[in-house]
Amino acid sequence: MLWNAPSVERLVEAFRRLPGIGKRSAERLALHVLSAPAEEAEAFSRAVVEARSRVSQCSVCLNLTEENPCAICSDARRDQRIICIVEHPSGAMAIERGGMYRGVYHVLHGVLNPLEGIGPEELRIDRLLKRLEGGAVDEVILATNATSEGETTSLYLSRQIAKFGIAVTRIAHGVPMGGGLEYADEATLAHAMQGRTRL
């Protein structure tokens, strides 16, 4: 069978390592690549290596970028006095899509998770704290995810950052805009209820 061929096994495994790709999906993607013209497979392969070799972490905010510092860090119109902390580059991407935020970012590339051996050193929290020295920052917005690890990380960071006398805020969590109450899960609804604001 094709799946037993070592090169095909490696390809399926490579696809399975991608986020959100299960066994069946990996097999489907592998079959597509194997059925496609050889040039298409080569172009795909090249795109992966080229992008990965050109993209690295911004030396200021650790976001992924082709230039260093990244386009956001080097944009004079962005407010360098406000730093929004996100877990992953995808978080910064999502906020940028919103188009409202004018400050800059700091990407942790993870969350604190003692069980998996991920502590402040693995997240290079010292890099973040170094950015906060010297009084050039007014506010840090914590935008880690609303998971237990994300909350723990935010709590830890808020304590570290408070030492600098900088304002620390947490993004609001609640019912998505435009979405009916019936589509929000219970945890979100409970949180939205607790976090209600006076009009």
Added chain:
Amino acid sequence: MLWNAPSVERLVEAFRRLPGIGKRSAERLALHVLSAPAEEAEAFSRAVVEARSRVSQCSVCLNLTEENPCAICSDARRDQRIICIVEHPSGAMAIERGGMYRGVYHVLHGVLNPLEGIGPEELRIDRLLKRLEGGAVDEVILATNATSEGETTSLYLSRQIAKFGIAVTRIAHGVPMGGGLEYADEATLAHAMQGRTRL
């Protein structure tokens, strides 16, 4: 922004070309590849090219394989007198997972679709008909998908094959209508194979 970088644009586009991958998914997969260690991206890239270069079509049944003829065509325990015709390698894979079928396959790599210019020549129907010459085949099972193109293709093939005086059967419609073979569970597929009807 990272998405504007040409190498990243090409990577997202490469992912979007895969089946079932939309813009958001492609961006998510690209971000994963870009965040991963460079060696992982290189291993992924290599897996694609290596598998694609080693896999080609079986000269007998046109299924994808690393050896030629493929493991199924060269298996003496398989009944070479029964040929099951599928649209894509994924269909043969799905039937093999069922584990009930003991015959061999023929892969069309598509369906008749006059609007898209896909006729008998594009599907290399002559290759199939050549296999049927000489009286070594007792039965052809049509297992194209239950779509209008799949039905049209089956009808066309049944007429062509009838000329050889070979029994032509169609797998039972236990496979959900409008759905591809690869989405059917194993029990359904095994049942559909057993309940095939003479055309």
